[in-house]
Amino acid sequence: MRDDAKFSDGTPVTSADVVESYKRATAEGNLYVSMLDFIDDITAKDDTTVTISLSKPFGLVKERLTLIKIVPASSTQEEMTAMPVGTGPWKYDSIDEQKIHMSPNENYNGDFPAEDEAMVVDIIKDDTARTTALQEGSVQVMEAGVDSIDITLLTTDHPWITALAPQVKNDLDAVGINTTIQSEASSSLYANNTDVEDPQFDAVLAPGDPSVFGNDPDLLMNWWYGDNTWTHSRTQWFGSDGYNKLHELLDAAVASEGEAQKAGTRHTTSSLKRFRSTHCSTAT
Known part of the structure; x- marks a missing residue:
C-alpha cells in the first residue's frame, strides 16, 4: 500500500482494513460480487502489504480494485452510511437530504490531490428541475420498423417514466408496434413480471441504474x-x-x-x- 496512507479521519490504513473491505464487497447479496469473481482471495502479508490471488488471468486488476471501497475494519455499516470515511482526495463534511458538502482530505498523499477548495453535491429530486439541470446531455435514438406487433409496455410509476411513456408509445405505434401501457409500482413490476422464474413480459420502461464504472x-x-x-x-x-x-x-x-x-x-x-x-x- 502507499507509504503512510491514512483515512480521512487521520487513522492509518492497514492491510486488515483492505482484507475486511474485500470481504464486505464480496459478501452474499453485494452488487459487485460477480464483478470481482476473478479474485480468489485477498490476504494480509504484513501490516502494509496484501497478497491478491486470482482465479484466472485478468488484465484489469488495478482498475477493478476501485470497486472495493477501503474503509476502517472496525467501522459499521451504519457509520459508513451516516458519514463515510475513506482514503481518497476528498472527505465528507456534512450530508443531508438536500446537499453533500466535501472538502480536500488533508491526510491524502496519493497522486491525485483535490484541486479545489470545496465540493457541493446538490440532491435534486424534482424531475423538472433535474431535467432542466441536465439539458445539455446527449440523447440516443433507436429506429425500428415492422408490419404489425402488439405489445404491452410495462412501466414503473416513477414520475419521469410516467411522463415519458406516452411518447414512447406514440413512437412505437408509428413504426407498427401497437403498444398498450400498463403502469405498476417499481416493486410490483420487478417482483411480479421481470424477476420471476418464468418471465413473460413484452417490454419494460424503467429508470436506468445510475452507477458509473469509469473506463472499465x-x-x-x-x-x-x-x-x-x-x-x-x-x-x-x-x-x-x-x-x-x-x-x-x-x-x-x-x-x-x-x-x-x-x-x-x-x-x-x-x-x-x-x-x-x-x-x-x-x-x-
Whole structure:
C-alpha cells in the first residue's frame, strides 16, 4: 500500500482494513460480487502489504480494485452510511437530504490531490428541475420498423417514466408496434413480471441504474450482459449462443494487456451488436 496512507479521519490504513473491505464487497447479496469473481482471495502479508490471488488471468486488476471501497475494519455499516470515511482526495463534511458538502482530505498523499477548495453535491429530486439541470446531455435514438406487433409496455410509476411513456408509445405505434401501457409500482413490476422464474413480459420502461464504472469496459458490459438478474430474467439471454460467445471474447480481452486488450474490447463490442440483434429474447 502507499507509504503512510491514512483515512480521512487521520487513522492509518492497514492491510486488515483492505482484507475486511474485500470481504464486505464480496459478501452474499453485494452488487459487485460477480464483478470481482476473478479474485480468489485477498490476504494480509504484513501490516502494509496484501497478497491478491486470482482465479484466472485478468488484465484489469488495478482498475477493478476501485470497486472495493477501503474503509476502517472496525467501522459499521451504519457509520459508513451516516458519514463515510475513506482514503481518497476528498472527505465528507456534512450530508443531508438536500446537499453533500466535501472538502480536500488533508491526510491524502496519493497522486491525485483535490484541486479545489470545496465540493457541493446538490440532491435534486424534482424531475423538472433535474431535467432542466441536465439539458445539455446527449440523447440516443433507436429506429425500428415492422408490419404489425402488439405489445404491452410495462412501466414503473416513477414520475419521469410516467411522463415519458406516452411518447414512447406514440413512437412505437408509428413504426407498427401497437403498444398498450400498463403502469405498476417499481416493486410490483420487478417482483411480479421481470424477476420471476418464468418471465413473460413484452417490454419494460424503467429508470436506468445510475452507477458509473469509469473506463472499465469489461465491468460495464458484465453489468448489463453478465451472469446476473439482467440476463437471467430481464433479457432472458443467459446461456444462449450469443451470450456464450460474448463471454469467450470478454474473457480473452480481459486476460490480455495494452493494445491487444483494446483491440479485443473493440472486437467484443462489435460482436455484441451482432449477437444482440440475432439472439436476444423477445422479452427484452
